[in-house]
Amino acid sequence: MAEQAPDPRGDLVLDVGGVNKSFAGVHALRDVDFALRPAEVHALIGENGAGKSTLIKVMTGVHRPDSGTVRLDGRPAAFRNPLEAQAAGISTIYQEVNLVPLMSVARNLYLGREPRRFGLVDVARMNREAVRVLGRYGVHVDVTRPLRTLGLGAQQMVALARAVQIEARVVIMDEPTSSLEPREVDTLFSVIRGLKEQGIAVVYVSHRLDELYAVCDRVTVLRDGAVVHTGDMAGLEQLRLVSLMLGREMATVRDKGTTAFDTARHDHSEGQPVLRARNLSVRHRLYDVSLDIRPGEVVGLGGLLGAGRSETAKAIVGALPTEAGSVEVEGETLHRRSPAAAIRNGVVMLPEDRKLEGIIPSLSVRENISIAALPRLSRAGVVSQAKQDEVVDFFMKRLRIKASSPDQRVGDLSGGNQQKVLLARWLCLGPKVLLLDEPTRGIDVGAKTEVQALIDELAGDGLGVLLISSDLEELIEGSDRVVVLKDGRVVGHLAGDEVTEEGLLGTLAGAAQERAPDDPAGPGERRTAPEPAEAGERRASPDPAESGAGEPPAPHEPPEPAAEDPAPVKENHG
Amino acid sequence: MSTNTLAWSGLTADRTRMLRLLQEYGVYAALVVLFLVAVGLDTSFVEMSNIRVQLFQLAPTLLVALGMALVIGTEGIDLSVGAVIALAASVVPLYAGYGLGGVLLAALLLGAASGAVGGAMVAFARIQPIVATLSLMIGVRGLAEIVNGNSAKAVTQSGVLALGSRTVAGIPEMAWIAAVCALLTGLLVRRTTFGRQLVAVGDNRRAGWLSGLPVRRVLITVYVISGVLAALAGVLVVGHGAEADPANQGLNMELNAITAVVVGGTPLSGGRVRVLGTVAGALFMQLITAVLTQHNVHTSYTQIVEAAIICFAVYASQERGTR
Numbered sequence: 012m013a014e015q016a017p018d019p020r021g022d023l024v025l026d027v028g029g030v031n032k033s034f035a036g037v038h039a040l041r042d043v044d045f046a047l048r049p050a051e052v053h054a055l056i057g058e059n060g061a062g063k064s065t066l067i068k069v070m071t072g073v074h075r076p077d078s079g080t081v082r083l084d085g086r087p088a089a090f091r092n093p094l095e096a097q098a099a100g101i102s103t104i105y106q107e108v109n110l111v112p113l114m115s116v117a118r119n120l121y122l123g124r125e126p127r128r129f130g131l132v133d134v135a136r137m138n139r140e141a142v143r144v145l146g147r148y149g150v151h152v153d154v155t156r157p158l159r160t161l162g163l164g165a166q167q168m169v170a171l172a173r174a175v176q177i178e179a180r181v182v183i184m185d186e187p188t189s190s191l192e193p194r195e196v197d198t199l200f201s202v203i204r205g206l207k208e209q210g211i212a213v214v215y216v217s218h219r220l221d222e223l224y225a226v227c228d229r230v231t232v233l234r235d236g237a238v239v240h241t242g243d244m245a246g247l248e249q250l251r252l253v254s255l256m257l258g259r260e261m262a263t264v265r266d267k268g269t270t271a272f273d274t275a276r277h278d279h280s281e282g283q284p285v286l287r288a289r290n291l292s293v294r295h296r297l298y299d300v301s302l303d304i305r306p307g308e309v310v311g312l313g314g315l316l317g318a319g320r321s322e323t324a325k326a327i328v329g330a331l332p333t334e335a336g337s338v339e340v341e342g343e344t345l346h347r348r349s350p351a352a353a354i355r356n357g358v359v360m361l362p363e364d365r366k367l368e369g370i371i372p373s374l375s376v377r378e379n380i381s382i383a384a385l386p387r388l389s390r391a392g393v394v395s396q397a398k399q400d401e402v403v404d405f406f407m408k409r410l411r412i413k414a415s416s417p418d419q420r421v422g423d424l425s426g427g428n429q430q431k432v433l434l435a436r437w438l439c440l441g442p443k444v445l446l447l448d449e450p451t452r453g454i455d456v457g458a459k460t461e462v463q464a465l466i467d468e469l470a471g472d473g474l475g476v477l478l479i480s481s482d483l484e485e486l487i488e489g490s491d492r493v494v495v496l497k498d499g500r501v502v503g504h505l506a507g508d509e510v511t512e513e514g515l516l517g518t519l520a521g522a523a524q525e526r527a528p529d530d531p532a533g534p535g536e537r538r539t540a541p542e543p544a545e546a547g548e549r550r551a552s553p554d555p556a557e558s559g560a561g562e563p564p565a566p567h568e569p570p571e572p573a574a575e576d577p578a579p580v581k582e583n584h585g
Numbered sequence: 586m587s588t589n590t591l592a593w594s595g596l597t598a599d600r601t602r603m604l605r606l607l608q609e610y611g612v613y614a615a616l617v618v619l620f621l622v623a624v625g626l627d628t629s630f631v632e633m634s635n636i637r638v639q640l641f642q643l644a645p646t647l648l649v650a651l652g653m654a655l656v657i658g659t660e661g662i663d664l665s666v667g668a669v670i671a672l673a674a675s676v677v678p679l680y681a682g683y684g685l686g687g688v689l690l691a692a693l694l695l696g697a698a699s700g701a702v703g704g705a706m707v708a709f710a711r712i713q714p715i716v717a718t719l720s721l722m723i724g725v726r727g728l729a730e731i732v733n734g735n736s737a738k739a740v741t742q743s744g745v746l747a748l749g750s751r752t753v754a755g756i757p758e759m760a761w762i763a764a765v766c767a768l769l770t771g772l773l774v775r776r777t778t779f780g781r782q783l784v785a786v787g788d789n790r791r792a793g794w795l796s797g798l799p800v801r802r803v804l805i806t807v808y809v810i811s812g813v814l815a816a817l818a819g820v821l822v823v824g825h826g827a828e829a830d831p832a833n834q835g836l837n838m839e840l841n842a843i844t845a846v847v848v849g850g851t852p853l854s855g856g857r858v859r860v861l862g863t864v865a866g867a868l869f870m871q872l873i874t875a876v877l878t879q880h881n882v883h884t885s886y887t888q889i890v891e892a893a894i895i896c897f898a899v900y901a902s903q904e905r906g907t908r
Contacts, residue, residue, distance in 0.1 A: 330795055354797035362795060371789045373856045374781075382785055383796040385778040392777050436796065 023085070024049050024212045025070065025101070025181050030079030032065055039065040041237045043079070047181060052203060052213040054223040054244065057233035058256055058316055058481065063216055066233065067183055070214075071103050072096040083180070102174030103183040110170055112159035117141035119158045120173050147205075148172050149198040164195035171202060175211070182206060183214040188222060189317070200226050218317040219498060220249055234258050250520035256315070257483055257516070272467055272488040282306055283342065285475040286358060286444045288327050291336035296322040297499045300336070304444055304475035309466065311490025312479045313515050319499040320479045321363050324446040327477075328353040328360045340443065354383060357443035361433055361450055363479070365426065369433045372422030376414045377403045379421045380435045387440075406435035411461065427458025434465065444475040451485060463489060487512055495519060608901050612849055612865045619869060623876045630879070633755055639875055641749075641825055644759035645670070645818035647867045649838055650845035651763075651770045652811030654863045657846055658774075659787040659807050660855025661714035665703055666815040666842060668725035669696050670835025673819025675733035677740055677829045685744025692816045699725055700812025704805030718808075722839065729831035737830035740823055749824020759821045766814065771860040780858075783807060787855030844870055844891070848898040870894075 027045040031038070040062050047053050057063050068074040070081060072090025081088050083099055090096040093103070110119045117138045118125075125132040126140065141154040148168045150161075158166060167187060174182055184203075188196050203213055203226055215227055223230060224244060232240040232255045240255050284303035291300045297319045304310050312320045325331040327338055329348035338345045340356045353359070362368035371379055380403050381388055388398045403417050410431040414424055421432055430450065437445060447466065451459040466489060470476050480486045486493065493510055495503040495518045503518035505511075623630045649666045656663040673692035680691045699721060706717035740746065751758045774780040782803050785793045794800050818838075823829050849866030851859045870891065877887045 328795075350795045351797035351799065360795070362792075367789075368792050368795050371785045371792050371856075373788050374785060378781060378785075382781065382793070382798070385781055389778045392779060394776060394778055394781065 026082040028080045030076040047212045050210045051228045054227035054230040061233040062236040100180035102179040117154040164191045185216045287339040291326045292334045306473045309476040311486045311493040313493045314496035318496040359437040359442045360446040363448040377417035427454035446477040448479045640760040643871045644763040647763040648814045648818040650842040652814035653842040654846045658858035663811045664718040664839045665721035667835035667838035668722045669815035670819035671729035671831035673816040674823045674829040674834045675729040675831040677823045678738045681742035696812040696816025700809035704808030708801040708804040733831045745824045
């Protein structure tokens with residue numbers, strides 16, 4: 012927005028000043044300032060746990076700040092609950108659409124403020140109005156159908172239309188594109204531009220950097236609960252944006268040695284890959300991901316949040332249904348794709364979510380360790396207590412699992428010990444390939460170094476390891492090679508001397524320039540809603556100020572400037 | 586103020602511990618107390634003839650409850666067991682000519698088939714267990730009535746009758762059978778791969794699946810076992826009553842079985858199977874009904890007492906869960 016004058020603070024729609032918020036001693040927000048000008052699209056970004064959600068919740072009255080102020084149009088606005096914030100003109104659209112799935116589309120749009128006639132809901136008028144309003148958002152559907160019969164994208168548009176209808180001054184969008192098709196993203200962008208024209212300010216939270224350049228005017232970067240940068244989107248290099256988010260200065264080479272990894276790389280130069288994944292595609296998540304893991308090699312999987320790292324691991328073991336692609340173990344293609352089949356072939360995955368996908372909480376340490384290996388520890392279906400105790404004892408000692416006894420409930424152990432129990436569950440199977448998804452997240456420092464040393468040791472023993480870690484240092488120091496993912500695609504490989512933070516950040520930032528835009532979505536067999544009719548023809552606005560000077564267009568937009576203007580969204584308070 | 590809080594936290598800690606003890610051993614203590622009260626009220630309660638009567642009534646319920654405990658351990662429920670009893674009853678007259686062996690084979694196979702259908706609905710079609718087995722309950726009861734015709738049929742096959750009336754060492758054969766099944770179920774849960782997998786599937790199905798457990802096979806097997814045990818109970822019921830009456834036999838059995846399991850301390854949320862607790866739960870419910878009936882308390886009041894016991898048992902098990 013070049014035409015916008017450098018503004019005095021009084022001109023702000025929403026002004027958050029010096030906000031602090033902690034939960035049970037954890038500082039979620041420190042002295043956060045956030046200024047939203049009228050008619051701007053303001054990106055709010057940061058890695059997991061940076062404080063984005065908390066900030067949004069403070070702005071919308073879900074949380075009350077411990078200190079600091081929230082001002083709306085210059086007046087103090089201490090919202091006590093989300094309803095008050097909404098009444099004051101702040102609408103929020105969450106990742107999960109929170110409307111009533113079984114009610115009709117029109118009903119959802121007008122819920123709580125239905126047009127009335129003789130005291131009754133004027134259904135005919137409501138439906139008529141709904142068709143008209145939704146048309147402007149590119150949603151052409153039978154408004155009398157239940158909302159849930161619509162595709163997720165269309166549902167999100169309904170939520171957006173509803174939010175704007177409620178006299179919104181500020182619209183907060185939390186990862187609005189995470190479940191959208193590329194064409195729906197285009198529609199969303201033109202709607203956002205329409206909002207701008209009406210003077211509505213938008214807070215846009217997304218992990219997809221290209222989108223930010225396509226639609227946002229300014230950006231605020233949060234890290235560890237504090238604002239580390241606020242400024243114009245145009246002219247901000249992607250490389251700088253990435254390093255801001257991750258907290259790594261490009262020029263600074265940090266001291267090594269805080270991780271337990273041996274800096275000497277493992278010997279894996281020759282030898283056939285033990286695991287070969289080819290062209291794995293998962294709907295909306297992964298596109299043509301290929302990678303090899305050789306015995307004795309630790310392959311890191313780099314990328315930002317939402318880049319598809321966990322999905323890659325899950326696709327390899329068959330825990331996510333793939334649309335295409337193959338997995339070979341020692342040259343043999345896995346035909347049946349399921350965790351059980353992967354385990355039989357020696358490929359195991361330590362899941363990211365320990366509680367939900369890992370531990371079996373009310374079983375004992377012993378039972379948790381042996382659960383996957385039971386068939387091997389049994390004769391005629393009866394568990395051999397002696398064999399089981401031997402294995403459990405061995406791994407409890409080797410991994411130094413601290414439990415009062417093997418009979419202790421696993422749910423009562425600390426996070427680090429739970430993680431070790433899960434590692435023991437896999438190691439007692441003698442796997443060939445170990446996929447580790449955030450193996451040290453949420454565990455104490457001592458356990459962390461132990462797990463890191465173990466990874467090294469296992470690779471030394473000839474295991475192939477895939478390492479996913481948001482801890483950049485851990486990823487760089489632990490990996491022999493790094494495969495870099497972005498938006499579900501492999502965008503780079505780092506090997507040897509290139510395995511550095513700079514190399515990784517450079518690849519992440521450079522990726523957008525190299526990639527040719529195409530339509531990654533598979534056939535839309537799952538869709539239940541008709542496509543927004545004009546969505547396909549709509550193109551991004553050619554306005555260079557909006558896509559960021561010198562930056563490439565967003566991935567989902569065709570490179571040639573479109574002739575058409577975005578569909579205008581005229582009046583909204585009708 | 587601070588001393589107050591201290592006292593209060595000490596109190597809640599005590600309370601939690603009490604509740605935990607109650608949850609673990611409450612059913613056994615209650616059983617002993619109830620037995621003593623029953624004897625105290627009327628010493629004829631311990632006469633062998635009375636105990637025999639109680640055991641005859643208990644055996645089928647206990648068999649069904651054992652299967653139910655396994656199903657509940659997987660975070661499921663099996664409402665079809667009463668109907669399976671009726672189905673088993675309906676085929677007894679048809680196969681009487683083949684002797685006891687033929688009758689048992691036919692009944693148990695049908696029970697297994699019914700369980701397999703229910704299990705497949707749960708495991709493959711992912712229908713909620715309560716809905717899957719509810720539909721099965723209705724369908725199977727209908728099938729049983731079609732097979733048998735509408736009236737009760739007298740059963741004269743000597744093997745079947747003996748099974749329902751004979752005693753060994755003064756204890757009904759039915760009760761011995763139930764006891765052996767309870768022992769086997771206990772071993773199944775504690776000692777076998779299947780038992781471990783069953784509990785794991787009930788506790789965290791996704792983690793179990795990601796650990797390579799045969800989740801579907803476990804689910805189907807559990808419902809098959811429940812069906813087979815219910816069918817066995819059905820043959821015993823017919824033998825004891827000397828008639829096959831699918832319209833009435835096994836009515837409410839699913840509820841009695843669930844009650845025994847819950848009173849025995851198995852949480853409905855799955856992940857734990859208490860076999861001995863289930864035996865105690867079944868005994869307790871049998872005993873309390875008997876005591877109240879023998880002292881001429883009207884059935885309506887008996888039901889209210891039972892309801893209170895169920896509520897209390899579920900309350901106690903919940904408290905443990907939120908610990």
